[in-house]
Amino acid sequence: MTEPRPDLFAPAPGYLAACTMGLPMRSTVEALRADLDRWSSGRAGPVAYGAVVEEARAAFARLARVDVGRVAIASQTSAMVAVLAASVPDGAEVLVPTGDFSSIVYPFVVQEARGVRVRSVPLDELAGSVGPDTHLVAWSAVQSATGEVADDAAVVAAAARHGALTLCDLTQAAGVRPVDASRYDASVTHAYKWLCCPRGVAFLTLGERLQRMTVPAQAGWYAGDDVWGSCYGPEMRLAADARAFDVSPAWQAWAGALPALRTFAGLDADETWAHAAGTGDALCARLGIEAQGRAIVTWADPDGRDQRLLGDAGLVVSGRAGRVRVAFHLWNDESDVEAVAAALGR
Template sequence: MDMQTTVAEASRHFAPRPGYLAACTLGLPTHETIAAQQADLRAWQLGDVSPVAYGEVVEEARAAFARIARVDVGRVAIGSQTSSQVAVVAASVPDGAEVLCVTGDFSSVVFPFLAQAHRGVRVRHVPADELAAAVSADTWLVAWSRVQSATGAVSDDDAILSAARAHGALTFCDLTQAAGVLPVDASRYDLTVTHSYKWLCSPRGAAFLTVAPEVHDRLVPVQAGWYAGDDVWESCYGPDMNLAADARAFDVSPAWPAWVGALPALRLFSSLDPADTWRHATGLGDALCARLDREPQGQAVVTWADPDGADLRVLGRAGLTVSGRAGRVRVAFHLWNTADDVDRVVAALRP
């Protein structure tokens, strides 16, 4: 695919109904994803599938994500869910160490660390805009989301990374609400996690963990199985465990049909300039803010307080698909959205 696919060209790969404004909840499949999954179901029905062929699909998807995340493919581990990959990192936190998190961050970024309390692991929560200042000499790991799920706010990663380096803390960033719409560079962090079913428009069940080489040996491969072996097909039976030397040591056996659908979507997003996608999405978001007499947010997800859910219900009755989280409305703009969607939201809220 042309490495300079434009937003307009990319939008033609989708066929949403008008008013779908919920990429932050669930991305939409491309035409190619639907075709690939339909073909896979038919091949499975006929007995024309094989684990080896599925493995080739997974490796191509891994390489496509590496291009999106701007890292060497050897830093990318594959998995099925964000929480299970965060759990690998959580299980590696030393007994009694401190993990610094954002107050109100998505639970999959936080709960795995809370589950380590029996070992004395301490989780400290601070507001997102205070995260950098809160890093201390006691902090072993800083864990946060590049884009906050509830508010759509983009973190000040320069300040967070600088503070973590100054105190010798590891950095772990969730890119799930960023990759696919916001330019990301996973090489900036020690660790990242990304589920691809939101802005990367893949089926649920295709997720990624990136691991910097210098922290590889500080992680415990608690989910090690046959797919984490140095030679996958020589790792099907014990007693020896010869793990891969790179991030594949943290692989989880793939849910094959999900990866068949993920590959076309990841190909598409690896061909886009994410800066163009971000300009498109935030441009629509700021246009909505202007029409609603609100300050521009510079976000792909426009949010405002809606404690009783009144606005959420109004938008739903107008046939718009938006979401509500933590007492806020979320209106998300992605490749398939246009100025017409802005008009629809305004017409519903200000008839």
């Protein structure tokens, strides 16, 4: 099993909930404290924050394997998905997995009033369900409720055969497993989970094909080709690349995000996944359940009993859709596996 990296984080024994909210790196805590000092002394300013945002954008581009000009900054994934959903043609079909996270589904559902058809199928049937009427396929690379990993290659190939667009939510993948956003027409990622950033830091990647078809409905001053020349209307020249879809950043959050994004961009994502999924399988073996090969280990817990037992033992886990979720990241190791087993009396 690949070694964990607890040195990057402050001690937080029993924290098994990266799928809900990541822990801050030591460098993020230091950056936020330094930023608070600068702000409180009147030495912070928008221009300096803008430079931080651009460094963070570039770090995410490296991590996601896309050109930096294809990355837009955001605060929430659902808001960026809503922009894409608003440009889906009337009457078009959008295909999604049943039970996927609402941020990747609801923005399309609310477009049904103008004839957009949202069709849901089980995740393992997603690729086979793409057809000639499918305008766009939207799915999460890793399912929030179950930790199940989508057959990404099959979905992308099926969409290509039928000329359908692709939108992948990488929120539960980026930071813990390898991702390649260049494979999709669009991807969305909120960085507060496995990328361990403050909440309010998110990304949209956009290919040229989909960018041409999409209206940047949230355009504001930060979407201009010259940000500081776009403060007042009505004349405006939008950025030519994905920055046309930028929303103005929540400055303090980005100050904390930059060191984390730099770190993850420099880590070997295959090694991170080997550690997280390997620790997950060690838990499965300890509990006598089938190995899942995932960073998020889940099992049926309809009455919440196991989640309560784990909580009573001081372990931080989560529950979704009648299942308990135990998530492993770089700060976790086999001592957490033993703690879970002991709390459950196994």
